[in-house]
Amino acid sequence: MGFGKPIPLTMEQIKTEVVDRFVFAAKFAREHGFDGVQIHAAHGYLLSGFMSPTTNNRTDRYGGSPHSRMRLILEIFQNIRKEIPASTGFLVGIKTNSVEFQENGLGIDDAMIMCRMMERCGFDFAELSGGNIEKPAFQHMRESTRKREAFFLEFAEKIRPVFEKTVVYLTGGFRTAPAMVSAIFDG
Structure with a gap:
């Protein structure tokens, strides 16, 4: 698959084409009956x-x-909360990588720092995932790993303690109810 050459956004584009559009989408969702949004x-x-x-x-x-x-994500969250305060009950969550699975990519240490920032900022929930569009999480795995359940669990176990109020979700390879129950009860 070929990808186009990225062009860096200007500061103005970051504000008007990214931050403002996420805020618009959150307001639209709330006005049309949704209980919250997840920032991907x-x-x-x-x-x-x-x-x-x-x-x-x-x-x-x-x-x-x-x-x-992490600054852009925090700006998006803060601007959504200016328009839709937490007191309204409208949830704002995030789906984030716990690891990228590529050389010099986002690793557990940076992910923990960023998740601490998400916690301090006030995200209502965080869904931990991994991989990227060029190398999805499942492509790096041996067959034995693919058959194992909850392949992000080891990363989530390291990151989870940074969250005190933020509800944490985990994605990636759950296939049986016992594995899901175990992940919940093990924290």
């Missing part, structure tokens, strides 16, 4: 690209350290 920041899509050290080569306030690479 995983799997190599736009927001995941900002979070990843392999794809984010920016030298401005949105690039560099994990804190700077």
